[in-house]
Amino acid sequence: MYRFLRSILFLFPAEFIHKLVAGILRLAYVIPPVRAVIRACYSVRDPLLEREFCGIKLAHPVGLAAGFDKNATLYSAFSMLGFAFIEIGTVTPVGQAGNPKPRLFRIVQDEALINRMGFNNEGADVIVKRLKKAHPAGLVIGGNIGKNTQTPNSEAVTDYLYCFDALYPYVDYITVNVSCPNVAGLSALQNPEILRDILTAIVKHRNRQIERKPVLLKISPDLSILYLDDILQIVEELGIDGIVAVNTTTQRTGLTIGKDRIEAIGKGGMSGKPLKLPALETINYIRQRTKGKLPVIGTGGVMSPEDATRLLNAGATLVQVYSGFIYHGPSLVKKINKELLKIIING
Numbered sequence: 001m002y003r004f005l006r007s008i009l010f011l012f013p014a015e016f017i018h019k020l021v022a023g024i025l026r027l028a029y030v031i032p033p034v035r036a037v038i039r040a041c042y043s044v045r046d047p048l049l050e051r052e053f054c055g056i057k058l059a060h061p062v063g064l065a066a067g068f069d070k071n072a073t074l075y076s077a078f079s080m081l082g083f084a085f086i087e088i089g090t091v092t093p094v095g096q097a098g099n100p101k102p103r104l105f106r107i108v109q110d111e112a113l114i115n116r117m118g119f120n121n122e123g124a125d126v127i128v129k130r131l132k133k134a135h136p137a138g139l140v141i142g143g144n145i146g147k148n149t150q151t152p153n154s155e156a157v158t159d160y161l162y163c164f165d166a167l168y169p170y171v172d173y174i175t176v177n178v179s180c181p182n183v184a185g186l187s188a189l190q191n192p193e194i195l196r197d198i199l200t201a202i203v204k205h206r207n208r209q210i211e212r213k214p215v216l217l218k219i220s221p222d223l224s225i226l227y228l229d230d231i232l233q234i235v236e237e238l239g240i241d242g243i244v245a246v247n248t249t250t251q252r253t254g255l256t257i258g259k260d261r262i263e264a265i266g267k268g269g270m271s272g273k274p275l276k277l278p279a280l281e282t283i284n285y286i287r288q289r290t291k292g293k294l295p296v297i298g299t300g301g302v303m304s305p306e307d308a309t310r311l312l313n314a315g316a317t318l319v320q321v322y323s324g325f326i327y328h329g330p331s332l333v334k335k336i337n338k339e340l341l342k343i344i345i346n347g
C-alpha cells in the first residue's frame with residue numbers, strides 16, 4: 001500500500017512532499033474521528049515493549065529522529081503514528097532560512113537521502129511558544145539544539161545556552177547537536193577542546209534547574225577513533241547522560257549510483273541504508289569503550305525491524321528513524337515493535 005503511495009509521492013520534489021504530508025497529517029489530527037482511526041491503526045501498546053532511558057519512561061523504543069519536525073509543528077500529529085518519542089529541531093536562537101533549494105535529494109535505488117538543509121528553523125522563541133501549548137500524553141519530546149550559521153564557533157556556546165534555557169522547561173531531554181555536516185564549520189565543534197567548553201557551560205546551566213533532565217550529545221559517524229575516545233572521556237567527566245549516534249555522513253560509501261549523479265547532487269549529509277554500517281560500528285564501539293555504561297539512542301539506516309534489532313543488540317536502548325520513515329512509511333514503527341515483541345516472547 002505504502003509502496004504504491006510512495007511511487008506517486010516520489011514523483012514530486014522531496015521538500016514539497018514533506019510539507020504536503022505534514023499538512024495532511026495536521027489536518028487529520030484536528031478531526032477527532034480521523035485521529036482516533038489513525039491512532040488505532042498505528043499505535044502499539046504492550047508492557048513488554050516499555051523502556052526506561054536516563055530516567056525517562058517510554059511506551060516502546062522507537063522514535064522520530066531530529067530534523068523531521070524542525071519547528072515543533074508536527075509532534076502532536078505524529079504522536080498518532082505510534083512514535084514513543086520525537087526529537088524536535090535542530091533549533092537555533094534566531095530563525096534562519098537554511099541553505100538554498102534544492103537541498104534534499106532522494107536516491108531511491110539505494111534507499112538513501114542526501115540533505116544540506118542547513119538548520120532551517122523558525123528560531124527558539126517561536127518554537128517554544130508552540131511547545132508551551134501542547135504535550136500529548138505519553139509522548140516523550142526531545143529538544144535538539146544548535147547554533148546559528150552566522151555565529152562564529154568562538155561564540156557558539158552563547159547560542160547553545162540560549163536554546164538550552166529556552167527549551168529545557170518544555171522538553172523531556174536535550175540533545176546537543178555539534179555534528180551536522182551542513183552548517184559550515186559546525187562539526188569542528190566536536191573538537192574536544194571546544195566541545196568541552198560548550199558541554200561544561202550546558203551542564204552548569206542544567207545543574208541550576210530544579211528538575212534534572214537528561215542532556216545528550218549527538219555525534220557524527222565520521223569521527224576518527226582518537227576524537228571519539230576524547231569525546232567519550234569528556235562525556236563521562238562532565239556527566240553528560242547519553243549519546244545520540246549518529247548524524248548524517250559526508251561519505252558516499254554504499255551508493256550504487258554513478259559518480260556523475262553523486263557529483264551533481266553535491267555536498268550534504270547522507271542518511272538511510274548506506275548509513276546502517278557506520279551507525280552500527282559507532283554504537284558497537286561506544287558500548288565496548290564504555291563497557292555498556294553510557295546510554296545510547298541509535299539512529300542511522302534503520303529501514304527495517306532487523307536493522308532496529310541490530311542497533312539495539314549493539315547497545316542502543318532506543319532507536320530513531322528518519323529515512324526509513326520516508327522509504328517505508330509510518331507502519332515501520334509498528335513493524336519494528338511487533339518484531340521486538342516476537343523476540344522478547346520467543347526468548
Ligand SMILES: Cc1cc2nc3c(=O)[nH]c(=O)nc-3n(C[C@H](O)[C@H](O)[C@H](O)COP(=O)(O)O)c2cc1C
Pocket residue numbers: 065066067068070089090104113115117119144177180218246247248271272273275299300301302320321322323324
Ligand atoms: C532532511 C534531513 C534533515 C535532518 N535534520 C537534522 C537536524 O536538524 N538535526 C539533527 O540532529 N539531525 C538531522 N538529521 C539527521 C537525522 O536526525 C538522523 O540522524 C539521520 O538522518 C540518520 O538517520 P536515518 O538514516 O534514519 O535517516 C536530518 C536528516 C535528514 C534526512
